[in-house]
Every structure is written in C-alpha cells, then in structure tokens.
Amino acid sequence: MEKVERIQYQAALAVTSTxxxxxxxxLYEELGWxxxxxxxxxxxxxxxxxxxxxxxxxYLKNKLPTHRQPLVDGNIPKTFPQLRSxxxxxxxxxxxxxxxxxxxxxxxFAAMPTFDCLKNYILSFFRxxxxxxxxxxxxxxxxxxxxxxxxxxxLKSHKKRHNFIDTSxxxxxxxxxxxxxxxxxxxxxxxxxxxxxxxxxxxxxxxxNNLNHLANxxxxxxxxxxxxxxxxxxxxxxxxIKYIMDTDRFST
Numbered sequence: 001m002e003k004v005e006r007i008q009y010q011a012a013l014a015v016t017s018t019x020x021x022x023x024x025x026x027l028y029e030e031l032g033w034x035x036x037x038x039x040x041x042x043x044x045x046x047x048x049x050x051x052x053x054x055x056x057x058x059y060l061k062n063k064l065p066t067h068r069q070p071l072v073d074g075n076i077p078k079t080f081p082q083l084r085s086x087x088x089x090x091x092x093x094x095x096x097x098x099x100x101x102x103x104x105x106x107x108x109f110a111a112m113p114t115f116d117c118l119k120n121y122i123l124s125f126f127r128x129x130x131x132x133x134x135x136x137x138x139x140x141x142x143x144x145x146x147x148x149x150x151x152x153x154x155l156k157s158h159k160k161r162h163n164f165i166d167t168s169x170x171x172x173x174x175x176x177x178x179x180x181x182x183x184x185x186x187x188x189x190x191x192x193x194x195x196x197x198x199x200x201x202x203x204x205x206x207x208x209n210n211l212n213h214l215a216n217x218x219x220x221x222x223x224x225x226x227x228x229x230x231x232x233x234x235x236x237x238x239x240x241i242k243y244i245m246d247t248d249r250f251s252t
Contacts, residue, residue, distance in 0.1 A: 017143035026150040032130025044098035079103040134234035141241035144250045191247045198243040
C-alpha cells in the first residue's frame, strides 16, 4: 500500500475510532469514501474531458491522439486509440492511463456528456453511499457500533479471526457458542436482561412499520432499515448502543 493510501486508511480509523486491522474496504463503505487510487482515476478522466472540450491550454489537446472512427455513421467520435509503450511506468502516466479510463466510461454515453454529468456518473462507480448513523451524537456508542459494523471488536470471534495474541479461542465466556455478533445480540445468556430491554424497544418500532419479521436480523440493529423513517432508524441504533453499553462487554 502506498504511503498516501496508508494515510487515508489511518484517517478512516481515526474518524470511526476503529482498531488497526479493520477492513479498509468496509471502513470506506461506512464513510462513503472512494480509495485515493479511484479518486485519481476519476480526476484523470475529468481532466481528459476538460482537454477535449477546450477548457485547458491547446498544447494539451495536441497531445491527445486522433479520435477513433465511430462504429455507427453519424455518431460523434469520443474514444481514442490506446497509446502504446514498452515501459509500464509510461503506461501508468497521465495520457495513456487517462485514455484507457476515458474510453471505458465515455462509451456509456451516446453523445458527449457535460462535465457535471460525467462526474456524477463516474462517482456512482467509485464512491460508495455512506452508511448513516442518523445524526446520533454519542462518540463512544458510535465507536462501538462501527466496531461491530466492520467486524473487529472485543468479541472473541473477531479477535480470533485477526490473530490477537490474547484470544486463542472464539468460544464465548458463557461457553454456549462462538462469540460473534449474532451470539452477542441474540443468544448469550449472560445478557438476557439487557436483551429483553433491547427487544422491547425495537419490537415496538417494527410492529408499527409491519416489519416484525426483521426482529432477529443483525443488520437491522447495526444499520436500521431503508423502509423506515430516519427517526425510527435512529431509535433502533440508539437501542443497540444502549444494549452494548448496558452489557459492559466492550469496555472490558
């Protein structure tokens, strides 16, 4: 991983307060971040658009190869022949790499798109939609929630999978099963009282939305559900956070 990619990863850890070793792709999905590699690719494509449409000095346009002939008569030629080189270093430089990416994305348009149209289309490929926390202002609670979302938390199955020295087994302290997210939320007998409070608050929300079949879905407790209002989703996530806090499992 390049230095700048490591910096972005460290920034994602800081924003979410998650642990080193958390999945980079999961973190970026939570935050709605594209990788810096994808961001550079996006910028190159958009710069080719500017060059092609006369928004940059003329000498840059002169460096672009002649357009390919359109496959269908009457179509505006938009793609370029790929530049060739004997060195991989040159192929990764702006014009060769930018043209490859440009040809791929511009082929999805019947006519030359506007800059903003192309930008929005490219970002729909590269930038994930951030996972909402519905305006909850609870730094520690959100920190614990993110840990469960990315699958690296104090739960023994998470630590065992990431080879923590202090976790030789993923069996829960209750000895009734593997301590994963599902076990922690729905099964561990050590937290029966806290779970009853959690279930009581969540079931009320699900019943009024006719979604009681989701009562044992892990995703609901970590993300809410798209068919519900932000208020209801916020209440579900707050109930989950309260459960985590009440069990005191993540603070030990």
